[in-house]
Amino acid sequence: MINVEDVFESQRTALERLSPPIEAVGVGGSFGTGGRDLYSDADFFILYPTEGFFDFLRGFPEQITHPRPVLVMSGPVFVTGFGFEYSYILEGGVAVDYNLNCRETLSLNPMRSNTRVIFDATGFLTEFTAHAAREEARSGNADVFDAMHDYLVRLLKIRKSAYRQDLPVLLYNLDKLRLVLAGLDRTWVLGVPYNSFQADHRLGPQMGIEYVSLFLGSFPGADAGSICASIGSVCQGIDERLRSLGAVGPSWGAHWDLAANVKRNIEEYLSVLP
Secondary structure, eight states, X not given: OOOHHHHHHHHHHHHHTTXXXXXXXXXXXXXXXXXXXXXOOEEEEEEOOSTTHHHXXXXXXXXXXXXXXXXXXXXXXXXXXXXXXXXXXXXXXXXXXXXXXXXXXXXXXXXXXXXXXXXXXXXXXXXXXXXXXXXXXXXXXXXXXXXXXXXXXXXXXXXXXXXXXXXXXXXXXXXXXXHHHHHHHHHHHHOOOOOGGGTTTTHHHHHOHHHHHHHHTTOOOSSXXXXXXXXXXXXXXXXXXXXXXXXXXGGGHXXXXXXXXXXXXXXXXHHTXX
């Protein structure tokens, strides 16, 4: 079986050989936090000088080497908050992602503070990572605004799917709505910044078996009544968490009014499903 540690070391060496002109390389995910295991992915963040960046981006697949044959790859795809991503799956099942940026394309996101800098010729990525950690520490109500945004977006998508009687898409968005709740629960219980993108990351080990049982209980059956009850249960949890984190008072009135109206619409549209 392919060893993910060997792949990581191989790719770190391969990227170091491309410096210069690469300015810095960091690693995120479980390799960045020190929680890697047998099935961890290798997520690299690469900083390249602004001049010539897009030529480097286009030519990256020809410059990077891997220790095992590449089965499939995709990219470059721009991922908001991460940069231009190339994603590879190697023979044996190890996934390696490269997020390429120049200074002008770098942005703060909830995962940036978890980046571990491997090498940094200029010190820029090191300072940027430290800045991300400082911003995260004083983010305050940013978690509430981000979560409310995600909540309303998913409710609107669920309403659209219910109106169109498109249950597969509705259930997909219900799953995404459930991740909003999981992200809020992680913030509420563990004190980590809200991030629905990674809300299901090691949810069981971090939140405990009792939480997992409650979480699994929110999955619906195939009938409209069960789906409606599941949406109501998830929304109730989100409502409670948002209010506990500060989404109260007149400034939030319009947000709650919209959520309530959309939920009523969803119930109405689901009630006529066969």
